[in-house]
Amino acid sequence: MSSLPPSPVRRPPGAAALYTLRHYLYVVALCCVVAVFTTMMKPGRSYGSQLVYSLCIGTICWGVIEFGRYLVDPKHCHNSPDGGHGWPKGWRGLLLTAIGIVVAFYGGNWLAYTLVGSSTPLDPQDGARDSAMGLYVTIAAGAIGSFFFYTRGRAAAMAAKIAAAERDASEAQLKLLETQLEPHMLFNTLANLRALIAVDPPRAIAMLDRLNSYLRATLNGSRATQHPLAQEFDRLADYLELMQVRMGERLRYTLALPDELREVPVPPLLLQPLVENAIRHGLEPQVAGGEIRVSARRVPHAEGEQLMLEVADTGAGLPAGGLPERHDGPSGFGVQQVRERLHTLHGDRARLEMAGLPGGGTRATILFPL
């Protein structure tokens, strides 16, 4: 189950009262049905008096449960879709129902008796048996009513949770898109393209094609869930080629993908944030630039073979004390979203490790089952 907190639902004031009123109307409807039932059980009773009894018991039962749940600590309650206090979990819910039924049975009978007198005026000797019957009916109706509200509430809470999860997923997608279409990268690429058009038109066209497929992959990538590793490497080549036009000799790269691994499915642009980090934090700060090597290979593992993807650079390396602690920057977000995507697909069987290399540089390693 997701650990996401439920989204706070904003409702106009008075909506809570409306929900409570709606609950009560369901209870009234149930009481009418119960009254029909008890009237039919013994001829000679009037529907009117049965309805009064039924309504008195039902109202008290509903009141005790509806308002009694506010006495239970919210941490023991389900999250209500209406925001706030939901149905108490486990035995607390059962206990509340039982208390509601008992209080309603005695309270309701007394109240109805004072209002309309005995429910069976013709046959007072039947009192004891009627009383037992009334208790069964109350228990049954109370249980049915509680179960109805419980399942209804749970379905609504589930729907709210799903909606919140969907919204979070689209937010993450949007943020991913923003990091991939980083304005600085985009505008610098366009500036280079403009310069190239004047001095080297064929190279400008090649660069435009690269930019085209990079943008297409970025925009599609947030939709498709998997693509072949060969395509992943092609997209990295687009990106690295664009960066190489910009950085010239300061960027050198190799992409090593064995033929046998070309068709392995991977989440689109999984490696992109790692390559981007290698350039931005590894190579760009260095006057001499450096080299990036992206490779894929099979490695044996206790639970069958694993795919190992590696992005290594000869850049500035990790700051002393490991990765920067802040997670707000694009770098922190990049690594974090690679982790999250891996976790979604492979759970705990996938890993992402970042390590500083002796002699400078950083290596990011991804491992997941083949």
Next chain:
Amino acid sequence: MPPTALIAEDEPLLAQALQAELAQAWPELQVLATVGDGRRAVDEALRLKPQVLFFDIRMPGQDGLAAAAELADAWPAHEAPMPQLVFVTAYDEYAARAFEAQALDYVLKPVQPQRLQRTVARLRQALAPGTAPAGDALDAALAQWRRLLSAAGGAPSGGASAAPLKVIAASDAGGTTVRMVPIEEVLYFEAADKYVRVLTADREHLIRTPLKQLLPQLDPTAFWQVHRAVVVRAGAVESVRRDDAGKMHLRLRGRPDEKIPVSRLYAHLFRAM
């Protein structure tokens, strides 16, 4: 004598493109050198003493802002007038936001010919002989650099922020305890590597918030930036001295043993009344 310039831009194609656009917009301008990183930008500027600097902001080695700040202090003002500084930047969130739209001392990449024309017109005017007496020219140039650096550095120039900080939450040297330091006790802030040191009369604390993010949260009448890496409590400054080499240092009441450097960019704060 033809006007001279230095271009610092790490992307070779963009450096080439800027040079080509400049050749159109300002044919007599002589580009003395094109460098690809912030350190060489400082070295070559000091060696060649051009009249105009075109600096990219994001550069390897050190960025354009750091290079300019270093150059401001190292420039031999008695030998050659301070150069005119122009930042050339691609979309840079903070820069694009901070620069006023009309400011002519920055140019957006890709460089638009019409826009460059206007910048060139301003530069020509600034370089024209006899616009200002020598001493004032230095002050005017420093003021221009200061404005440009504070705009590009992300700190709103001069404007006080809505709610100045009252306490600084700082971790102790061990990093296990967080100390709440009342702002009244802080004598100065100094940027050091990944941290900013927060110094009171008897203690030192570390925070991670960079100086340029901290600055807008400080009361500008109480705290003055005196160096790229140092912000001091103005009321605690005891004296400011200029040494034989012309460098300025200040001493603070409460920390009498420390000499704090004052950048030439901020020397105007301490002019005698």
